[in-house]
Amino acid sequence: MIFLCIALTAGSLILWMVSFIKTSVGITPYQPVTFTISPGEHLPTIAQNLKDQDLISNLIAFKLYARIKKATTRIKAGEYEMNTGMNPEAILSLLISGKHKVYRFTVPEGLNMEEIALLAQEAGLCSRQQFLALCNELEWINQFEIPGTTLEGYLFPNTYFFSKETDCKTLIKKMLSTFNKTFNEKWKIRAKEIGLSVHEIVILASIIEKETGNKKERSIISSVFHNRLKRHMRLESDPTVIYGVSDYCGRIRYKHLRRVTPYNTYQIDGLPVGPIANPGAQSLKAALYPAQTDYLYFVSKNDTTHQFSTNLEDHNKAVKKYQLNQ
Known part of the structure; x- marks a missing residue:
């Protein structure tokens, strides 16, 4: 009888527990x-x-x-x-x-380190100061075999998912890892074929990214810069000027164009010293595979597209038409 009571009690407890869970x-x-x-x-x-x-x-x-x-x-x-x-x-x-809640963190194409640092801070992933400190820490940068003095250009634009516990280093490592996966062996071989290093491609792609308003023009804009480099012409890209100055307030002035910085392609030959933004896959591809054109100039038509020209005379006419309304 006692054993029966124990069995019934145990059975009841099991049923109660099963019902609970x-x-x-x-x-x-x-x-x-x-x-x-x-x-x-x-x-x-x-x-x-x-x-x-x-x-x-x-x-x-x-x-x-x-x-x-x-x-x-x-x-x-x-x-x-x-x-x-x-x-x-x-x-x-x-x-x-341990499957933690994840947060979406989207980095658009063409942002620089400062802008991404602000996004990371707003997302609660890490402070702006901590993010930038890591992006400028040479000893840490050298671990990733990046030839520049910062991580600018290699913080790959994408949508990432992180838990609240993610630290700043993990965030940046993920972005660098995505860059390395994107810039594959085929692209590295292509860079050698056109006589440029991976770092030079990243620099050029960052300029293309900042100059492109309409994605259909990306490879054409790339062709302009490739053509100018081949002819030893200065790139004369406004975004490179903006990146190199601290007093830009929405409009490039003559003093900015005349200021000599390692980024001002109106004043220096060839490519700037480093990337001016973090380009996406399409701009990297455009830098590697430019369109076949004879264009040397382009000017904004104020509708996200550009007027391209093969000579200075036609370019000046386009500037008068689209920028000076003459």
């Missing part, structure tokens, strides 16, 4: 909940927080279930995305998995 709190419609476990938090605190956020209904049952599953030391700290429709079994499984 399979049943959500029942709040409808289901509400999204961001649940955070801080480093060092123990099971009693975690269980209490789950109950306080209406994710479980019974503290004792959840703690007992976690111990049965030997999960007390396997639960991982972090931020989790849950909802009130999840049952305790699913909740504990998620906490053991």
Whole structure:
């Protein structure tokens, strides 16, 4: 009789536990909940927080279930995305998995390091100062075999997904890794074929990125710069001037054009000393595969497109028409 009572009691407990772990709190419609476990938090605190956020209904049952599953030391700290429709079994499984809530971080093409640093700060990934410090830390840069003195040009534009726990180094490493995957062996061979290093391609692509308003013109703009380089003509690209000055306020002035900086392609021969932005895949491709043209000049038509010319006389006419309204 005693054994029968024990068996019935044990059976009841098992049924109760199964019912508990399979049943959500029942709040409808289901509400999204961001649940955070801080480093060092123990099971009693975690269980209490789950109950306080209406994710479980019974503290004792959840703690007992976690111990049965030997999960007390396997639960991982972090931020989790849950909802009130999840049952305790699913909740504990998620906490053991460490599949943290992820945040989307989008870096558009053509931003420079300063602008990306601000985006990272706004996204809560790291401070602007920390981001820029890493981008300018030579010892760290050299680990990635980047020939420049900064990471400008190699912070690949893309949409990334990170957890709240992501640190600044992880963020930057992911961007550099994406660049390396994109700039594949085929592209490296192509760079050698046209007599340019990978770094020179990145510099040129960054200029193309900043000059391009209409994506259909990307390879044509590239051809202009390639043609000028072959003829030992200065590139005379306004975005390179802007990058090299600190007092630009939305309009290039004569003093900016005359100022000698390592980036001002009105004043220096060849390419600037480094990239002026972080180009996307299409601008890198355009730098490697320019259109076949004889163009040497282009001017904005104020509608995202450009008027291209093969000689200075035609270019000056285009400038008068589109920029001076003459």
